[in-house]
Amino acid sequence: MNGQVKAAIAEHAIAEYPRECCGLVVLVGAAEVYAPCRNIAATPAEHFVMAPEDYAAAEDRGAVVAVVHSHPGVAARPSMADKTMCEKSGIDKWVIVSLGVQGDGSVGVDDWCEFGPCGYVPPLIGREFSHGTLDCYTLVRDWYHIERGVELPDFERPDAWWDDGKSSLYLDNFEKAGFADMGQEAEPQTGDVLLMQIRSKNGVPNHAGIYLGDGVLLHHMYGRLSGRTVWGGMWAHSLRTVLRYKG
Structure with missing residues (x-):
């Protein structure tokens, strides 16, 4: 990148x-x-979601050669979500600019980082949460890919869809992914996807985990690292149905 481009990025990041x-x-x-774009994420201080129309407008101007975003108050180092999005993007260069409060109280650029696709695959255990990129459904998809060799379809997941008063993404999409609804009373089997309702204003399942057998659930909650937990208690109480893969 030339100095003019870096100056424009820094100005946008500081603003x-x-x-x-x-x-x-x-x-x-x-x-x-x-080409600056709008960040339409529900929590823009934590991650970014680029406005699709802004991306399209930039493509109309010319070939996209790099994706740029800032890390306010955090090092210019790609997160798990950044590396995952990079792998999916098909764009060879990603740029991170980190910002922080300087000695005189102003906000300024601390550092820069450039990276690209390298075959990164996030671990099933201990992955960071980023809705739409590394979330509970991503974990289901990745588990089925790794453990069963099954490629489940992805679907768009707007931030906070479970509180918009209308959406029910899991119930709307499970059949397209090859699952059958076994009902709330079904005895879980290894590989079943357990749909749970946790603080959803829409009154629909908004969390999913994979039953690993022997009373163990693999799942990824908002704001937490992915991991295993004992199936029962609050998780079983929040269960709304059991999905079984039929292909």
Whole structure:
């Protein structure tokens, strides 16, 4: 990146602080240009979701050569979610700019980082949560890919869809993914997906985990690392139905 592009990125990042900024570096003719985009994430201080129309507008200007976002108050080091999104994006360069409060009280750039696809696969245990990228359904998809060789379809998951008064993404999509609804009273079998309702204003299942057998659940809760837990107690109380893969 040339100095003009870096200056434009820094200006955007500082203007958005403490929100994460996001944008694209686009090749217009022979010159690289920074195209700032809107971060429409429900929690923009924690992660970014680039506005689709802004991405489309940038593509209309030229070829996208880099994805850019900021890390307010955090090191310029890719998170698990950053590396996962990078692998899926098909774009060879990702740029992170970190920001912090300087000695004079102003907000300024601390560091830069560039990285690209390297075959990264997040671990099933201990992965960081990022809704839509590394969440409970991502864990279900990845478990089925690793353990069963099954490629489950992905589906768009807007932030806070479970509180919008209308959406029921799990119940709307499980049949398309090859699952059958076995009902709330079914005895879980290894590989079953257990749908739970946890603080959903829509009154629908909004959390999923994989039953590993022997009373063990693998799942990924919001704000926590993914991991195993004993099936029972509050988890069993929140169960709404058992899904079994039929293919």
